Amino acid sequence: MTRMLAAELRVVFGRRSGxxxxxxxxxxxxxxxxxxxxxxxxxVDAQVNGLPVQSMVDLSWRGVASWGLRxxxxxxxxxxxxxxxxxxxxxxxxxxxxxxxxxxxxxRWKVLAVxxxxxxxxxxxxxxxxxxxxxxxxxxxxGTEADIGPVLLGYLASWASDLGLIALAAAVAVxxxxxxxxxxxxxxxxxxxxxxxxxxxxxxxxxxxxxETVRALxxxxxxxxxxxxxxxxxxxxxxxxxxxxxxxxxxxxxxxxRMDVP
Amino acid sequence: MSAALRTDGLTRxxxxxxxxxxxxxxVEEGDIYGFLGPNGAGKTTAIRxxxxxxxxxxxxxxxxGEAHPxxxxxxxxAVVETPAFHPGLxxxxxLRRAAAYxxxxxxxxxxxxALTGLAxxxxxxxxxYSLGMRQRLGIARALLGRPRLLVLDEPxxxxxxxxxxxxxxxxxxxxxxEGLTVFISSHLLAEVQQLCNRVGxxxxxxxxxxxxxxxxxxxxxxxxAVEVEVTARDPERARAVAEGLAGVTVLPAGAGRxxxxxxxLDAAELNRAxxxxxxxxxxxxxxxxxxxxxxxxxxxxxxxx
Numbered sequence: 187m188t189r190m191l192a193a194e195l196r197v198v199f200g201r202r203s204g205x206x207x208x209x210x211x212x213x214x215x216x217x218x219x220x221x222x223x224x225x226x227x228x229x230v231d232a233q234v235n236g237l238p239v240q241s242m243v244d245l246s247w248r249g250v251a252s253w254g255l256r257x258x259x260x261x262x263x264x265x266x267x268x269x270x271x272x273x274x275x276x277x278x279x280x281x282x283x284x285x286x287x288x289x290x291x292x293x294r295w296k297v298l299a300v301x302x303x304x305x306x307x308x309x310x311x312x313x314x315x316x317x318x319x320x321x322x323x324x325x326x327x328x329g330t331e332a333d334i335g336p337v338l339l340g341y342l343a344s345w346a347s348d349l350g351l352i353a354l355a356a357a358v359a360v361x362x363x364x365x366x367x368x369x370x371x372x373x374x375x376x377x378x379x380x381x382x383x384x385x386x387x388x389x390x391x392x393x394x395x396x397x398e399t400v401r402a403l404x405x406x407x408x409x410x411x412x413x414x415x416x417x418x419x420x421x422x423x424x425x426x427x428x429x430x431x432x433x434x435x436x437x438x439x440x441x442x443x444r445m446d447v448p
Numbered sequence: 449m450s451a452a453l454r455t456d457g458l459t460r461x462x463x464x465x466x467x468x469x470x471x472x473x474x475v476e477e478g479d480i481y482g483f484l485g486p487n488g489a490g491k492t493t494a495i496r497x498x499x500x501x502x503x504x505x506x507x508x509x510x511x512x513g514e515a516h517p518x519x520x521x522x523x524x525x526a527v528v529e530t531p532a533f534h535p536g537l538x539x540x541x542x543l544r545r546a547a548a549y550x551x552x553x554x555x556x557x558x559x560x561x562a563l564t565g566l567a568x569x570x571x572x573x574x575x576x577y578s579l580g581m582r583q584r585l586g587i588a589r590a591l592l593g594r595p596r597l598l599v600l601d602e603p604x605x606x607x608x609x610x611x612x613x614x615x616x617x618x619x620x621x622x623x624x625x626e627g628l629t630v631f632i633s634s635h636l637l638a639e640v641q642q643l644c645n646r647v648g649x650x651x652x653x654x655x656x657x658x659x660x661x662x663x664x665x666x667x668x669x670x671x672x673a674v675e676v677e678v679t680a681r682d683p684e685r686a687r688a689v690a691e692g693l694a695g696v697t698v699l700p701a702g703a704g705r706x707x708x709x710x711x712x713l714d715a716a717e718l719n720r721a722x723x724x725x726x727x728x729x730x731x732x733x734x735x736x737x738x739x740x741x742x743x744x745x746x747x748x749x750x751x752x753x
Binding site for chain 1: 500503522524528533536546547548
């Protein structure tokens, strides 16, 4: 299993989606430090609601790490993770490279598990690629006085959120032939989720019982569980994430076990 | 001793269409077994069922007596249709990945590269390989982990005559030197006749014949008229004489050739009759039946029914 995982890591990190994800994550970490440094040095009197911008931003190494995390989790990188998952499953089914491994004496669940492990490691690597330069840059610019414990928990929660996203993408990828198809379907599903959450927010505002609870359990809310480091942790979001992870993995493994591989 | 590969009642349906219909075949250890059939006969589907790539609706597959779907693949190497690789990785890197899944030691990669004559180009990216090299790399990958049974689906598809010759020679050498049992599907009958000792013929998903090539071909001649080809100094005179003989039918043949069907007359009697009529016969050769004859006869009978 270790050799299989090492082989998969070489492939996952060697793909353009993997390399792009790492490069982007690294750039965002550096960019967060540079942006906050520029903001601190700025002599422009920019105000929002009568308050100087500088007073609204946490100008510390914790602030750099948190802005890095926000930027890292905004659309592009999660999309690249979906790409990487799709390439590992739908892509390899489509180009027949997966077939060449399935004729080997390895149970299918192991083949899938190894891929998901490799993707989880890619996700962790992208988080570290943002965190390390953000912390290093932030420490050099602002010093290390601020408590970074909560934001580190945010990075950890973000990894859990990535696992949910990978599980969701894997569940789609075992039904769809083609990387682009998987990405489009996952994005559409998350847009539908966004609309549903909006409707539930309105319903909660109108006093509909349970609307808020259901909203918290939806994938979009669950995938945003990492935001809790700043706004307070929401157990319902984590319960939703656990549900998403379990359902995604159950569908992916059940389908992969029985599917015809051309 | 258990067979290298045995299927019993192997069946796979796609909706209303039965692609593989109760196929029961047996490949003995040491065989080079040709799995024949026209395009669309169900060969690839049957092979995918055997390798566990697609589900079977009924039937059983045993490989060296083992029925467990994962354990039975321990002794098997396979190339299904055109082998697929990560084009951006080198041939060696692709094999290393496969070796990890095959549970084969890393050194095995160099062994199979040497066996297939690819050691010199192993560091090149696969996208730079010719089709023939990819095919050989596919065979190299199948040989990882020292399998006892090699399953090859149309291994010479798309290759030029030189490439086909190289692959055939490689397979014959592997069978002889490595003691492999080879199960090879093809629709190229001449190729199979050159390479295989036993064949199974699949038509419309059903196995319509199976056995040793020699036995099947000799069975084809039984109860039928003998065909001979005559080479004479004066072919026109030879034809005129033959047409006058009882039990001889002149068959269509190429220019300058005389092909005869003998029914109730043997070749020696024909020769004597020609010589006595003043025809100088330089050769009289019985026509050997080919797999193509057998194949056309069997599939033709199926068409008729």
